[in-house]
Amino acid sequence: MDTESGHDADLARTYRRDCPSRTVIEVLANKWTLYVLAALRRQDGPMRFNDLRRLLEGITQKMLTQTLRALERDGLVRRTVYPTVPPRVEYALSELGVEVGRLTTAIADWSIEHAPEILDSRRTFDAHASADVRPLPPAYT
Amino acid sequence: MDTESGHDADLARTYRRDCPSRTVIEVLANKWTLYVLAALRRQDGPMRFNDLRRLLEGITQKMLTQTLRALERDGLVRRTVYPTVPPRVEYALSELGVEVGRLTTAIADWSIEHAPEILDSRRTFDAHASADVRPLPPAYT
DNA sequence: CGGAATCCCATCTGATACTG
DNA sequence: CAGTATCAGATGGGATTCCG
Numbered sequence: 001m002d003t004e005s006g007h008d009a010d011l012a013r014t015y016r017r018d019c020p021s022r023t024v025i026e027v028l029a030n031k032w033t034l035y036v037l038a039a040l041r042r043q044d045g046p047m048r049f050n051d052l053r054r055l056l057e058g059i060t061q062k063m064l065t066q067t068l069r070a071l072e073r074d075g076l077v078r079r080t081v082y083p084t085v086p087p088r089v090e091y092a093l094s095e096l097g098v099e100v101g102r103l104t105t106a107i108a109d110w111s112i113e114h115a116p117e118i119l120d121s122r123r124t125f126d127a128h129a130s131a132d133v134r135p136l137p138p139a140y141t
Numbered sequence: 142m143d144t145e146s147g148h149d150a151d152l153a154r155t156y157r158r159d160c161p162s163r164t165v166i167e168v169l170a171n172k173w174t175l176y177v178l179a180a181l182r183r184q185d186g187p188m189r190f191n192d193l194r195r196l197l198e199g200i201t202q203k204m205l206t207q208t209l210r211a212l213e214r215d216g217l218v219r220r221t222v223y224p225t226v227p228p229r230v231e232y233a234l235s236e237l238g239v240e241v242g243r244l245t246t247a248i249a250d251w252s253i254e255h256a257p258e259i260l261d262s263r264r265t266f267d268a269h270a271s272a273d274v275r276p277l278p279p280a281y282t
Numbered sequence: 283c284g285g286a287a288t289c290c291c292a293t294c295t296g297a298t299a300c301t302g
Numbered sequence: 303c304a305g306t307a308t309c310a311g312a313t314g315g316g317a318t319t320c321c322g
Contacts, residue, residue, distance in 0.1 A: 011179060014249050017199040021252040024259050028248060029170045031314080038152060049284050057158040060316055065285065075262030086283040087322085096255060103251055107169060107244045108155050111162040114237060118165050121216030172295080190304055201296055206305065227303040228302085 027074055032059055032067045034104045037093070040077065041101040046092035076100060168215055173200055173208045175245045178217070178234070182242040187221065187233035217241060 013019045027033060035056050040047060047055075053064055068091055071077040076097035082088040093101055154160045168174060176197050181188060188196075194205055209232055212218040217238035223229040234242055 011183070011246065011249060011253065013253060014176060014179060015197050019253070020256040020260055021249065024252040024256050025175055025249065026172075028252070029172065029175055031167070031170065034166055034170055035155060038155060042152070053284095056156050061285070062317090063315065066315090073263055073266040074259045075266075076259075081284095084283095085322090087285085089284060096258070099255075100248070100251060103244070103248050105152065106247075107241070108152060108162065108166065110241060110244055111165040111169070112152065112154060112160070114240075115161040115165050117237070118215045118217075119161055122214050125214040125216075194304095202305075203297090204295065207295095222304095225303095226302090228305085230304060 024074070027070050028100065028104065030067070030070075032056070032063050033071065034108060035059070036064070036067050036071065037076070037097065037101040037104045038108050040091060040093045041098070041105055043092075046078075046080065046090035049089050049091070052091065071097065165215070168211050169241065169245065171208070171211075173197070173204050174212065175249060176200070177205070177208050177212065178238065178242040178245045179249050181218065181232060181234045182239070182246055184233075187219075187231035190230050190232070193232065212238065 014021050014025075036052065039052055039055050049064070049068075052068075053059060053061065056064070059067075068077060068079070072079050074096075076094055078092050078094050078097075080090045080092070082090070155162050155166075177193065180193055180196050190205070190209075193209075194200060194202060197205070200208075209218060209220070213220050215237075216235055219233050219235050219238075221231045221233070223231075
């Protein structure tokens with residue numbers, strides 16, 4: 001079942017404009033998706049909307065709603081509404097969401113771990129770049 | 142060295158607005174980054190600009206340049222220029238790039254594998270959504 | 283509490299033209 | 303070949319207001 005062979009051949013499909021996986025990646029490769037997945041993954045149980053909002057510093061209500069909706073639509077997040085007053089809405093990863101959450105969290109972990117050297121690389125790059133840009137001779141206006 | 146403990150505590154830093162990892166993730170979680178990393182990872186050797194462009198269906202020259210530049214700045218991609226005529230420019234993953242490429246490629250693979258059920262989930266979700274939206278009573282406008 | 287709706291600006295992205 | 307420069311349109315994303 002799990003054909004490890006033909007792996008690269010499959011991956012190549014991603015490069016095609018009409019590959020369905022592109023629409024999936026589009027959802028995953030977005031500003032807040034990775035954080036939301038990581039946050040939901042930390043918890044044992046589900047999380048409420050405002051808990052997520054407080055946890056994810058800087059996210060707006062609109063973006064959180066939008067991100068959660070997209071993930072719910074894709075079947076990665078399960079949303080449960082308790083018709084109480086005030087309303088109580090809980091979010092949890094589906095099995096699919098747990099799977100992909102493992103992958104995205106690996107990226108988050110990696111980013112934390114290697115942030116120092118990457119920031120270093122940026123400083124070097126930027127320094128050289130600005131050195132390379134010579135001002136135009138005044139004649140050019 | 143590799144402190145597997147304190148894992149979650151570290152990850153929590155990602156949620157903070159000023160965590161450096163956020164700027165790293167910002168580069169990775171972008172429309173074309175994942176594809177470029179995957180493409181460079183397939184090759185044993187480096188790839189030329191137009192080879193990449195042809196491989197990644199739909200990417201424009203501008204976006205490819207921009208994405209490669211960002212990855213180079215972060216030290217994930219190494220750019221080599223051969224001062225010939227016409228010029229020859231080769232791109233290859235750095236060691237850091239190979240590392241992160243493994244992680245992003247895992248996501249691409251996963252997306253390909255699960256695209257069918259995710260698309261299914263979307264269809265179901267969208268069908269219910271449109272069913273839930275009742276037209277307003279004419280009296281309202 | 284958990285949103286929806288609206289406004290609005292910033293950036294992202296693509297198309298096009300030009301260059302060493 | 304491998305870009306840069308520029309412009310216009312689409313989209314992303316934030317702030318605010320309002321609602322069940």
